[in-house]
Amino acid sequence: MHIGILQTGTSPDAMRPVHGDYSDLFERLLAGRGLTFSTFDVEHMHFPEGPEACEGWLITGSRHGAYEDHPFIAPLEDLIRAIYAANVPLVGICFGHQIIAKALGGKVEKYAGGWAVGPQQYDFAGRPVTLNAWHQDQVTVLPEGAEVCGSNDFCANAALLYGDRAYTVQAHPEHTPEFFVDLAKARRGIVPDAVLDPALARRDTPLDDIYLADQIARFFTERTLA
Incomplete structure (x- = not known):
């Protein structure tokens, strides 16, 4: 299955030679699950021709806010709505999570409670799931048709x-x-530092990244999480 990665940001310059760019992180995460990838640097206005250009779409994280005024935001929201209307499977991570909600009628805001950084535990339909987080913005109003399937006390x-x-x-x-x-x-x-230092102290907390990778791949290929 051919997945288009809509890249909305880049890794810090000093990190890219070691870790690669955001698209590389996702290709490694989802490797071995029958998926192939093409990357579109939408942050710099390199957009696909339309929803049917790939069989599924993944929107990455970004240093930008979904509510900010950047040239790529409006056309990305248009593309999200077109993908959704065409019923092509769509996955969003961090900024991707937020911009999809905003494009479909939800609301994204800078959270008054501050940052979530490093390993965080979530409740995914009764299953404890630990993942690294890095965000201050949150989806605060759900769009129509969205169902919460993961939450914790900090991020509902x-x-x-x-x-x-x-x-x-x-x-x-x-x-x-x-x-x-x-x-x-x-x-x-x-x-x-009061947020960052405790998060670094938890750096070796076991993560459930493989569980999430399996969920994402299953959603792409089977259109379900079950």
């Missing part, structure tokens, strides 16, 4: 399922512990 709308059309997650299953540590070094000063 941490994963959303839109029937068989879209599946989105606020956390970063593609962030390995090594990537998280290097990102923390690169972004120190943006995230308060």
